[in-house]
Amino acid sequence: MMLTMKKISTFIILISCSIAVVAQDFDKNIASAKSSYNSGDLENTRFALQQALHELDIVIGKEILKELPTKLGTATYNEKDDNVTGGAGMATGLFVHRSYGEQGGSSIDVINNSPLINSINAILAIPFIGNSGDGTQKVVKIQGYKSVLNKNENETTGKTGYTLQIPLNNTLFTIEMEDTNENEIQSLANTIPLSKIAQIAQ
């Protein structure tokens, strides 16, 4: 118990330190954008703003990580695998990844401005596509958000896994779990503060 507490506090300190570093970079880039703009150097203003946007994405991603559970079922999260990528508004957008379990087989991904959202929304809009006849895909509701639940059979291990994709405005929240059932993944998803994450990511 003490060890876990220590781990959590180390993690919080690390995150706070990295945010402080990013904050410095953000301020530096904003200052650079201001001075470049005042001297009429539009291209450098644009570059500095782009860098600032990238840093903001990283800060937003880290804020999202704070809201993600440290355990998914019985699997504990892999601190070293926590990953935030800022796309600076490019087509890839913001990407947040957390893996769970020794093999890292279960994971949570948050993608902002993702092109995938369109295809998920299309599935949600057409019920006969959303619910497949073979029972591998169906539409469910998580905290009021329509979501797509997919069943994945692992042929090597013989275990059944599930992927739950929840579109939150322009953000796609995905939980992938191996060796689980649809009730477990849905009840775990219901414990995550989705609306708060959507608000942070927006």
Place this chain on the structure above:
Amino acid sequence: MIKHLLIIGVAFTLGLVPASAQILNKIKQKASQKAENALEKKLGLGDDKNTNNPGDPGAPGNNPGNKTGGGLITTPPDVMQNIADAQSSYKSSKYGEARYAVQQAMLGVEMEIGNKILNSLPESISGLKKDASADQVTSTGFGWVGLTIQREYNDNDDKEFRIMVANNSMMMSAVNMYLSSGGYSQTTGGEQNWKQTKLKGHRAIIEYNEGSGYKLSVPLGQSSLIVFEGVNFASEPDMMKAAEAVDVDGIKATLGEQ
């Protein structure tokens, strides 16, 4: 007497049958008319007397058409104001708001870059005058993804020269594929619809299409591209001469390309 009664009866019956048929027809017609009217009313359509164009203001059952408004204000976002907003939002940990403000600032800067490039283009090219109403700068505020600048020149007849400057990596990859792929080799025989060329020392692709005319694509640096389109130009040298009137290096420098 009986005979009279029979005659009257037969005459009455004969008279009644068509009369009742007429009444039935009338009822049928009335009913179908009523049904049609009800349906039209439901669908918001009128009969001939009430027929109105969908845009007619004040027409019963129709939405009013817009007659005034003046469009949207196209002033670019205030860069300094948005930078200040981004700073204050960031300080109060409203990161989403900060991001929005930075994007707006970027949008403002891109619009200014676009207008600067438009101003650097000549007033006329190959005897064609610029069409100021067609000048266009489009930006998504997403950095390198979506800045496009368009300018048109024409002689108010059928000759036209168009310039499009784009900061768009997807289009760039298509042109670079042309330039780097051996699959698109040049032929000497048959119909040659495209070939590699150079514009003021920059590698380029020139294409010709019977329907749309000449198209010259010039990649600039890492992520920019200029596309020149010439409609009803007499020959390839004519088209190249028109493109040479544009300060390609100046545009490249304004876009910060190496």
